[in-house]
Amino acid sequence: MQLPPVVLVHGFGTSSRRTWGSLGWIDLLTEAGREVHTPDVLGHGAAPKPHEPAAYADLEGWLADRLPEGPLDAIGFSLGARLLLGVASQQQARFRRLVIAGVGRNIINGDPDYRRRVAEAVAAVRRPEDPGMAYFSALADRPEMDREALVALLQGFDPDIEVSRLARITCPVLVVLGDRDRSGPADELVAALGNAESRTLRGVDHFATPKSYDFLDAALSWVGEPLP
Numbered sequence: 725m726q727l728p729p730v731v732l733v734h735g736f737g738t739s740s741r742r743t744w745g746s747l748g749w750i751d752l753l754t755e756a757g758r759e760v761h762t763p764d765v766l767g768h769g770a771a772p773k774p775h776e777p778a779a780y781a782d783l784e785g786w787l788a789d790r791l792p793e794g795p796l797d798a799i800g801f802s803l804g805a806r807l808l809l810g811v812a813s814q815q816q817a818r819f820r821r822l823v824i825a826g827v828g829r830n831i832i833n834g835d836p837d838y839r840r841r842v843a844e845a846v847a848a849v850r851r852p853e854d855p856g857m858a859y860f861s862a863l864a865d866r867p868e869m870d871r872e873a874l875v876a877l878l879q880g881f882d883p884d885i886e887v888s889r890l891a892r893i894t895c896p897v898l899v900v901l902g903d904r905d906r907s908g909p910a911d912e913l914v915a916a917l918g919n920a921e922s923r924t925l926r927g928v929d930h931f932a933t934p935k936s937y938d939f940l941d942a943a944l945s946w947v948g949e950p951l952p
Contacts, residue, residue, distance in 0.1 A: 728820055729759040730797045730947055733787065733804030735826060735934075737846070737863030737874055739769030743801065743934050752944060758797075763790045765803065766877070773873035777880030784810035794818035797947040801934055802826035802907075806883055813889040822893070823943040825900040826933050828908035832916065834884045843878040846871060859931060890916040897921075898946040900939050902928030 730753055734743040740762035744750050753760045764771040766779070766786050774780075788811045791798075797820050800808040805824040809831075812819045845857035846864045864871040890913070897920040901910045907930060914920045923942045925933065933939055 727758060727948065727950070728795045728797055729761055729792050730799065731761045731763070731791055731808075733763065733798065733800040733808055734765065734768070735802030735804055736877075737768070737860060737869060738866075739868055740764050741769065742866075742868075747934055747940075749799075749934075749940065752940070756944070756948065758947075761792055763787065765807065767870070767873040769868050773870040775870075775872045775876050777876045780877045780880035783807060783877070783881045784814070787811060788815065791818070795820040797821045797823075799823040799943050799947065800825065802930070803883075806831050806885065809885060809890065809893065812895065813885070813892045816892060816894045819893075819895045821895055821947050821949075822897045823900065823946050824897055824913075825939060825943070826902075826905060826907055826930055828899070828901050828905070828910035828913050830907040831883055831885050832887060832890075832912050839878065839883070843875055846878065847875045887916045891918060893917055894919065896946075898923060898942065900925065900933070900942055902926075902930065902933050902936070904929040905933065906930065 732744045734740050744762055750760050767773050784807055787807050798808050805827045808822060841857055842860050845852045845860045848861055851861050852858050864874050897917050899910045899914050899920055899922045901908045902925040910922050914922045925936050925938050928936050
């Protein structure tokens, strides 16, 4: 059985090249004989970077228009994971298997105050003292990033997703979350999906997830498994 293409969708404030390319994901999938697609999310990397929040309101639709027809396997981290869930809830037949990492309770029961702090950190000229917020601020300083575009995305895109939408996703989903990731726990997300399993990354926080060998191993095994 020939396995379908694999789509890799990165998280907020980074790019496909930095997340998947530099960490070896693309090479490993290619060596395994998979066709790999790595779109940069609107506002990131090589994608357009509008400064108007309204441009990001339908970020799910923007991504869906740039994916192969399917069926697909897809792996997403953080913002990328949230977007893939949104697309899969609308276009169930397009996906064969999904790997969702770096999200959990945070996209079902969001924390508006935390999101406000992230937006302020990204917009800040002076680096915040809080280490987590300082990390987000540093992301915006990278050459391929645009600070105003990242702020516009945070203002224009609603990251929460209704449980009723998650219940529409029919393909097998692997939810991967570090035990030090404040996005968790993953229990509510796994239960809402129905056809899902979870993996816990021991000693891994949110930002270290893409670098985790355990994440890499679990994700490649999941998308490498043929369906009966």
